[in-house]
Amino acid sequence: MARLIRTEKEVEGNFEEVWLVVEEDPLEQWPGGPGDVVGRPALRKDALERVRGEARFTADIQLPGMLHAAILRSPHAHARVKSIDFAAALALRGVRAAVGPGDAPGLEAEAGYAGAPVAAVAAETLGQAHAALEAIAIEWEKLEAVIDAEEAVERGLLHGEPERYERGDFDRAIAGADVVVEGTYRTQVVLHNSMETHQSVCEWIGERLDVYTSTQYVWGVRNEVARELGIAADMVRVVCEYMGGGFGSKNSAGEYTFAAAVLAQRTGHPVRCALTRREENVAAGNRNATIQRLTAAATRDGTIVALGGEFVNALGWGGWSASTEGPLKILYACDNVRTTRHTAKINTPPMKAFRAPGFVEGTFGLECLIDELAAKLDVDPLELRRKNYASSNDGTPFSSKNLAECYERAQKHWDRRHDVRARSDATWKRGVGMASQIWYGGGGPPSYAWTRVGSDGRITVVTAMQDIGTGTRTAMAQIAAEELGVSLDRVEVSLGDTARGPYATLSAGSSTTPSIGPAVRAAAADAKRQIIEIAAQRYDLEERVLEIRDGRIVSHDGNLSVALEEFLDMLGSAQILGKGARGPNPTGMSVLTFGVHVVEAAVDVETGEVRVERVAAIHDVGRIVNPLGAESQVEGGVIQGIGHTLSEVRLLDAETGRVLTTSLDAYRMPTIADVPEIVCEFIDKPDEHLTNLGSKGLGEPPIVPIAAAIANAIRDATGADVHELPISREEMLRALREADRRKSGAGLQSVAH
Amino acid sequence: MKLVVNGNEYVVDAPIGASLASILRERLGLTGTKIACNEGHCGACTVMVDGVPVLSCITLAHTVEGEITTIEGLREHRLVGAFVKADAVQCGFCTPGQVVSAAALVAANPDPTTEEIRHAMAGNICRCGTYPKIEEAILHWRD
Numbered sequence: 092m093a094r095l096i097r098t099e100k101e102v103e104g105n106f107e108e109v110w111l112v113v114e115e116d117p118l119e120q121w122p123g124g125p126g127d128v129v130g131r132p133a134l135r136k137d138a139l140e141r142v143r144g145e146a147r148f149t150a151d152i153q154l155p156g157m158l159h160a161a162i163l164r165s166p167h168a169h170a171r172v173k174s175i176d177f178a179a180a181l182a183l184r185g186v187r188a189a190v191g192p193g194d195a196p197g198l199e200a201e202a203g204y205a206g207a208p209v210a211a212v213a214a215e216t217l218g219q220a221h222a223a224l225e226a227i228a229i230e231w232e233k234l235e236a237v238i239d240a241e242e243a244v245e246r247g248l249l250h251g252e253p254e255r256y257e258r259g260d261f262d263r264a265i266a267g268a269d270v271v272v273e274g275t276y277r278t279q280v281v282l283h284n285s286m287e288t289h290q291s292v293c294e295w296i297g298e299r300l301d302v303y304t305s306t307q308y309v310w311g312v313r314n315e316v317a318r319e320l321g322i323a324a325d326m327v328r329v330v331c332e333y334m335g336g337g338f339g340s341k342n343s344a345g346e347y348t349f350a351a352a353v354l355a356q357r358t359g360h361p362v363r364c365a366l367t368r369r370e371e372n373v374a375a376g377n378r379n380a381t382i383q384r385l386t387a388a389a390t391r392d393g394t395i396v397a398l399g400g401e402f403v404n405a406l407g408w409g410g411w412s413a414s415t416e417g418p419l420k421i422l423y424a425c426d427n428v429r430t431t432r433h434t435a436k437i438n439t440p441p442m443k444a445f446r447a448p449g450f451v452e453g454t455f456g457l458e459c460l461i462d463e464l465a466a467k468l469d470v471d472p473l474e475l476r477r478k479n480y481a482s483s484n485d486g487t488p489f490s491s492k493n494l495a496e497c498y499e500r501a502q503k504h505w506d507r508r509h510d511v512r513a514r515s516d517a518t519w520k521r522g523v524g525m526a527s528q529i530w531y532g533g534g535g536p537p538s539y540a541w542t543r544v545g546s547d548g549r550i551t552v553v554t555a556m557q558d559i560g561t562g563t564r565t566a567m568a569q570i571a572a573e574e575l576g577v578s579l580d581r582v583e584v585s586l587g588d589t590a591r592g593p594y595a596t597l598s599a600g601s602s603t604t605p606s607i608g609p610a611v612r613a614a615a616a617d618a619k620r621q622i623i624e625i626a627a628q629r630y631d632l633e634e635r636v637l638e639i640r641d642g643r644i645v646s647h648d649g650n651l652s653v654a655l656e657e658f659l660d661m662l663g664s665a666q667i668l669g670k671g672a673r674g675p676n677p678t679g680m681s682v683l684t685f686g687v688h689v690v691e692a693a694v695d696v697e698t699g700e701v702r703v704e705r706v707a708a709i710h711d712v713g714r715i716v717n718p719l720g721a722e723s724q725v726e727g728g729v730i731q732g733i734g735h736t737l738s739e740v741r742l743l744d745a746e747t748g749r750v751l752t753t754s755l756d757a758y759r760m761p762t763i764a765d766v767p768e769i770v771c772e773f774i775d776k777p778d779e780h781l782t783n784l785g786s787k788g789l790g791e792p793p794i795v796p797i798a799a800a801i802a803n804a805i806r807d808a809t810g811a812d813v814h815e816l817p818i819s820r821e822e823m824l825r826a827l828r829e830a831d832r833r834k835s836g837a838g839l840q841s842v843a844h
Numbered sequence: 845m846k847l848v849v850n851g852n853e854y855v856v857d858a859p860i861g862a863s864l865a866s867i868l869r870e871r872l873g874l875t876g877t878k879i880a881c882n883e884g885h886c887g888a889c890t891v892m893v894d895g896v897p898v899l900s901c902i903t904l905a906h907t908v909e910g911e912i913t914t915i916e917g918l919r920e921h922r923l924v925g926a927f928v929k930a931d932a933v934q935c936g937f938c939t940p941g942q943v944v945s946a947a948a949l950v951a952a953n954p955d956p957t958t959e960e961i962r963h964a965m966a967g968n969i970c971r972c973g974t975y976p977k978i979e980e981a982i983l984h985w986r987d
Contacts, residue, residue, distance in 0.1 A: 151875040761973070
């Protein structure tokens with residue numbers, strides 16, 4: 092019977108209460124450790140077509156009669172359109188239609204940042220569309236622009252009220268502490284730079300709108316487009332079978348989708364609207380900069396008694412304010428915590444979620460400060476972390492937490508530090524640093540899956556999710572194969588189309604596997620139940636003595652053993668259909684992921700160059716479905732995190748607010764030559780309270796601790812405290828000079844920067 | 845103009861100033877070659893001209909005289925299997941360009957060292973960070 096419940100759902104650290112219909116009897120979790128398919132390395136189901144260039148991305152969609160749209164963007168950081176005239180643009184060859192402020196969602200008369208979308212033109216070729224943008228006559232009224240986040244906070248230019256949190260008595264704890272350390276940490280704006288830029292192709296077919304789009308959330312785009320255009324949701328079909336990366340920036344429809352939809356409607360042609368790389372670096376979202384003024388206090392025995400933070404999220408014109416204080420609140424056992432977060436509204440491009448938003452930034456500050464505290468207490472940084480281990484999330488029990496085991500496994504990597512330091516010479520100083528990881532990643536309801544079993548004994552999993560490159564398609568196939576007792580090559584997964592499959596949640600917040608995996612397992616179990624039932628009738632046996640193993644229906648006494656395809660052959664064109672839904676998360680429990688990174692780094696003390704030489708990444712994310720894909724996720728997160736730490740920074744012109752780093756030679760992402768040795772380890776213990784699968788997400792955790800671990804390795808190597816990302820040569824040399832000053836002024840009380 | 849691509853000769857009516865990448869993708873339907881930056885910074889558009897890796901997004905179609913090899917001409921290359929086996933693909937958008945660059949490398953140097961791989965492949969950006977697996981795939985491409 093369908094049962095209606097109220098449950099909590101979390102995405103990217105944001106919680107909401109949702110209604111949920113629960114139908115299935117919950118399945119028992121599989122035992123820990125590798126099964127027949129789940130827990131064993133699997134090659135990607137879609138690797139071949141991606142490697143051979145056959146996978147059709149949104150960028151590759153070419154429809155008959157398709158037009159190309161280009162977007163006019165504000166050159167001013169803050170301005171209002173006084174007048175706009177398309178006549179000259181529309182008179183140009185090939186130009187078919189133009190839309191301005193108010194004509195399509197996302198195109199607005201008030202431009203809050205340089206790069207804000209204002210108008211769009213559709214033409215037969217992209218070149219013609221870009222030429223037409225030049226011919227638009229536009230008159231601007233310039234408005235005051237504020238670029239500096241601290242100025243915005245001082246002047247009260249904020250998104251919402253400051254977020255305040257307090258537990259215990261912070262002031263009293265500080266007063267009673269033996270050691271207090273303070274530090275100001277700054278993190279920079281970084282850009283997602285997915286290889287496939289944000290883009291959509293829209294086509295009206297009768298009253299239905301087909302949207303091909305590069306997205307992390309086909310259902311979200313469907314609902315947003317329907318709402319904004321005022322049409323029924325099921326008259327919008329959103330398709331994304333292959334997509335070229337998102338990292339959090341592709342969770343919503345975007346102005347390019349709306350412009351394409353409206354221009355397609357006006358012209359009667361399909362319209363593609365694709366951001367150029369330069370637009371991508373301006374207007375496709377970013378990880379916002381932060382300023383963190385942190386305090387940690389401890390008693391002499393190393394008990395952390397107070398943690399405090401004043402945070403500024405320099406959000407830009409839009410986006411949402413992530414919990415930069417999150418790690419400080421929940422990573423350590425600490426009775427007295429006080430945080431305030433200001434969210435500056437400035438005339439810079441809007442923030443979008445970027446791989447563990449808030450926690451990446453907050454972990455850098457917190458975990459650097461913890462090492463400074465360890466130094467002041469003269470205790471081992473790993474010991475200090477162990478000593479202040481949190482056994483609950485402010486009183487709420489964890490559904491599972493194996494961070495202690497992560498620390499245990501980190502020990503052997505940590506013990507290398509004496510040898511690593513010994514490899515230093517006059518120029519290159521070497522050291523080892525560590526940092527802990529905490530983040531969400533439990534997923535949640537709703538998500539659904541269907542299974543279709545044919546008379547050939549092959550299984551198709553149907554669910555309208557998307558695989559953004561994380562290997563979700565493969566993980567879902569593994570889960571279905573495990574449940575149905577067949578090999579992986581018998582299972583296909585149909586995804587990426589809202590018209591062809593049930594709702595599945597977004598591929599963000601490390602939620603795909605923990606959200607959709609349990610639904611797939613339930614759908615596979617439903618099909619298996621039906622197969623067993625009809626086999627029992629066919630062979631006149633009791634259901635309870637039958638199971639499917641290695642692709643065969645077998646009885647426990649061994650008398651029956653028939654290949655699945657042989658048995659199902661009688662069905663002809665008939666099919667067995669299973670359905671499954673994601674159940675709720677455990678009530679009254681905190682579902683989080685944990686881990687630790689140990690980094691070996693080398694610093695050239697003459698030039699300030701920093702090299703990461705080795706990273707050991709140990710993560711606790713529940714059951715690992717595909718160890719091979721999981722390793723790839725960790726490597727990718729570590730490498731992206733090294734970019735965030737050492738080379739990536741979006742630069743603005745302080746006068747105009749325009750982005751200067753719009754090309755990929757100006758915005759420097761890691762290449763293959765920048766990759767250190769990376770060692771991945773997983774605790775791989777199912778979370779016994781979380782779903783029928785016990786898996787949490789892994790997309791984000793590996794990028795969380797890397798910056799702090801690098802900074803702490805630098806401190807170990809040189810004694811210098813870096814406080815800013817990226818750790819440019821300039822910042823490195825500044826920190827080295829400061830460390831020198833501190834050394835020469837020994838005896839004075841040392842106060843962190 | 846005439847283009848020889850993957851052993852086939854094509855007569856194309858290409859506008860002056862058109863990039864090789866745009867002609868391959870839009871006129872010849874060879875969409876395996878990707879355009880990710882369109883200004884020669886990322887390597888996603890890499891093709892070979894007479895065996896030499898070339899950035900097709902900043903190459904004018906009219907200037908190409910040699911034989912072009914795109915990912916479509918390398919579908920049976922052993923590197924393809926090596927990439928699949930090593931899990932050297934995540935979102936896959938840069939991957940065809942990676943395979944073309946790697947094919948040019950191993951044609952010139954069938955047993956590249958790690959350093960040689962890093963040198964030859966440093967122009968191909970992968971935002972997902974599949975680099976360790978790419979390195980592994982190229983090191984073991986004949987296995």
